[in-house]
């Protein structure tokens with residue numbers, strides 16, 4: 001037997017056949033529409049980046065375990081982008097002189113991470129990124145949270161299907177130092193432990209806490225605090241409340257948009273204060289749909305200007321799992337609206353001409369590439385989802401007419417050829 005190359009895509013990457021692509025395109029288009037209604041402009045960048053932009057300030061897990069790296073023929077160390085935030089920070093810094101800050105930008109890159117493929121995790125995913133640059137105002141947080149609500153409202157029937165959980169690293173540091181008596185130089189390690197809180201059993205966490213030098217009493221207190229939710233905020237030191245941008249949002253009429261949850265930490269080094277994630281409320285999908293936060297010093301890696309950023313990434317895998325679980329995926333679009341079918345081979349050019357006129361009016365129209373009998377072509381048209389067929393017959397064509405068939409009812413009518421576009425358009429409603 002011949003030894004063929006494998007047809008399966010590389011592990012953790014996906015091929016998208018047209019039907020799936022149609023579903024995805026419809027979902028993404030709805031999201032782009034909402035994002036653009038807020039005035040965000042789309043940008044893009046290269047999939048290959050210098051590896052240093054991740055090593056400088058990203059996530060330890062990404063840099064040490066998940067980066068796809070390569071060395072080019074000029075000995076430059078490159079990586080396939082695992083996320084967009086370092087790239088967009090680089091682009092903003094490189095163009096800072098000509099940008100009218102604050103700027104609102106969005107993109108939809110594919111990102112690569114060497115992960116163990118599992119539900120919600122693959123090696124190449126698409127991530128809608130939405131970010132604001134150049135403002136410290138809590139209005140940024142409020143706008144981003146409202147935008148997330150509108151994005152989700154465009155896809156779901158009920159706000160109970162998902163939850164936007166937020167925290168603030170400034171508040172968390174204050175909670176850890178004042179309420180759990182964690183030394184200031186250890187808050188980062190303890191925060192990393194909290195980041196794993198929902199993923200590991202308590203015994204493992206207790207052991208890790210002990211290794212960090214925490215007493216059993218401190219670990220117990222940490223557990224109490226992490227489950228206290230909103231109530232925690234009342235006991236916070238005034239100084240931390242004043243420094244926190246998120247606190248100003250929580251103290252405003254926008255509070256109903258979010259759920260304060262100190263368990264939200266996020267694994268990236270660049271976040272400086274607000275952090276948030278969106279989760280499905282169904283236990284079937286445990287991984288976040290969105291992740292984001294405020295990063296005040298990332299652009300500063302590339303230029304002298306201080307340009308804060310805030311935004312999020314929304315992943316396609318978790319989004320499609322979410323929509324599938326809740327029965328919210330749209331149906332794939334039909335291939336075409338109209339099929340133009342010649343009854344014999346000599347009418348192929350006539351059919352192409354009719355099809356051309358239909359396309360001019362915006363109708364998605366096909367004609368056969370190879371001649372087959374009318375019955376076969378009608379069956380094919382039906383399968384393609386065409387709701388109308390225009391049949392080009394010899395005698396009719398000779399007198400300047402075609403037959404228009406409603407594929408749903410089977411009704412047929414003869415029409416002058418030049419009236420076909422308007423008759424078909426009316427029939428399609």
Ligand code: HAM
Nearest residue numbers: 083085121122125288289290291292311312313315317
């Ligand atoms: P992230 O939390 O790593 O954040 O990713 C954002 C979203 O991308 C996740 O919530 C998830 O939906 C999706 N995602 C991430 N990794 C994978 C994977 N291996 N497979 C499938 N989906 C995945 C960031 O990347 C930040 N740069 C987002 C950001 C933008 N922060 C500020 N602006």
